Amino acid sequence: MQFNLSRSQLFIAAAAIMASVLYSLGIWQPGAEALAFGLLGTTGDVADKIKAELSRISDQIKTQAEAAEKEIKANAKLSEETRASVDKLLTTQGELQARLQAAEQLVVKLEQGGGGSNAPRSMGEQITASEEYAAFAANPRGSFRMGVKAAITEGAASAGDLIVPQRVPGIITPGQRRLTIRDLINWGRTTSNSIEFARELVYTNSANVVSENPNSNKPESNITFEADTAPVATIAHWIPASRQVLADVPQLQSYIDGRLRYGLKLKEEAQLLKGSGVGLNIDGIYTQATAYLNPGVSVQAETRIDRLRLALLQVELSEYYADAIVLSPIDWASIELLKTTDNAYLFANPSMAGMPSLWGRNIVPTQSMDSGDFLVGAFGGGQAVQGWDREDVSVAISYEDRDNFVKNMVTILCEERVGLTVYRPSAFVKGDFDDIIVAS
Structure with a gap:
């Protein structure tokens, strides 16, 4: 059975053993309880006294043994009185040896901070183990003060290694x-690599x-x-990615799939x-749209809102009805924050x-x-624009790409095939607010 004692508990236990030893030596006196605590600071003196008592008892045992031997030779047996005296001396010797060993072990453990040479001591342990406290306990008068060293902290040299951080499950995804x-x-949907169409040019x-x-x-x-x-x-x-990491972290593959799909759709929107x-790029709606041109409406102190209204008119004059306005979130926020003279x-x-x-x-605010x-x-x-899906977004994993097989690697590929036909560029009007001075 193992007991985990604090330093103060060890101190008290050692004092109790010292008191028992002193009592058996015949030097304990009632009212002198602090003597045992004081003797802990002078362990060498107590050990010498115990050893001296052991030597004295050993000499007595030797003397009794010689007398017993003579008595056996003379009487062919050992008297009851001699037998009882020898047994008592042997018992006393065993008890003193056990107490001496226990006292020495406890004192050594006490001096090492309760079993760890570098273990930090609490405030109470530092007080009870100090020489100042031993002196005060022997003569408890007045007040008692002493400096206290650093107690247990979160530092690396203290209890820092025992503090385990809490782990949030899963992977924190950045903003999308x-x-x-x-x-x-x-x-x-289309089954071809291109879309051909006939557009009315002049009517x-x-x-x-x-x-x-x-x-x-x-x-x-x-x-x-x-x-x-x-x-x-x-x-x-x-x-x-490595085959090992995908096997060891099952959720990683689905996370990678999701991030690859998002990246694909982000590029698709652009x-x-x-x-x-040009080249392999889609011909976008903004790219093909008609440039903004005031249809001939006079506007005093033109604002962003005025320009957007004139762009809607321009689309309407081309025989189409504009159903949406695409803006940067910054420009839309600037419009939303417009106020009247009374800050409404x-x-x-x-x-x-x-x-x-x-x-x-x-x-439609979009970055x-x-x-x-x-x-x-x-x-x-x-009527004015249409998108075409040739192949939906797909994610494929290959173990044979290049030297994947010999390197235990995999290639995770995400792709799609899309097309865009802008039938009527005049149904879209693009422009900017660069020449609008008023921040509105």
Whole structure:
């Protein structure tokens, strides 16, 4: 059985053993309880006294043994008195030896701080183990004071290694941008690598009222067309990983899948909105949109809101109805924070939640739009623009890519194939607020 004692408990136990030893030596006196504590500071004196008593008893045992031997030779037996005397001396000797050993072990353990040479001591242990306290206990008069060394702390040399940090399960995902452009337009499916379409180019409408004279010719109208092609683009990226880490951390593969899918959709949004159309890039809606041009409306002290209204008018004059306004979140926040002269908000109610709108059209704030730029247009209905899915987002894992097999690596690939056809660039108007001086 093992007991875990504090330093103060060890001190008291050692004192108790010392008291027992002193009592057996015949030097204990009632009222001198502090003597045992004082003797702990002079362990060498007590040990010498115990050893001297052991030597004296050993001499007595030797003398008794010689007398017993003579008595046996003379009487052929040992008297009861001699036998009892020898037994008592042997018992006393054993008790003293056991007490001496126990006292020495406890004192050594006490001096080592309770069993650890570097273990920090509490305030109470430092007080009871001090020489000042032993002196005060022997003569308890007045008050007692002493300096106390550092107690147990969180430091590396103290109890720091015992403090285990709490682990939050899972992986903390960084913020993900809200993706909106794909949801603005209609989508269809294709089985080819490109989409061809015929766009009406010029329409000459000569319709007019005519007479009933059969000899007169009816007016002739004219329509011309042009062919156009939109390629299906492949958007892809991949990441390497070891087979071991995927096996040891099961959730890591699903986490990587999710991050790869998000990265793919983030690039898709940028391509749908502002793809350059050069090389393998999608020809984006903003790229093909018609540049803003005031249709001829005079505006005094033009603001951002005024310009957006004129852009909506420009789309309307091209025979389309603009159903959405795409802005940078910074520009939309600037508009929402507009106030009247008495500091009332013009377009926002901070106490109520509602769909962002302006001039009856949905506002679509997205970081894919640069600050200072805007795009208005007829996104819905599929008449002005349409998206095409050739292959949905897929995630594939390969063990044979390059030297994966010999390196215990895997390649995780994420890709999709999409296309975009802007049938009517005039149904979209793009512009900026650069020449608007008033911060509104």
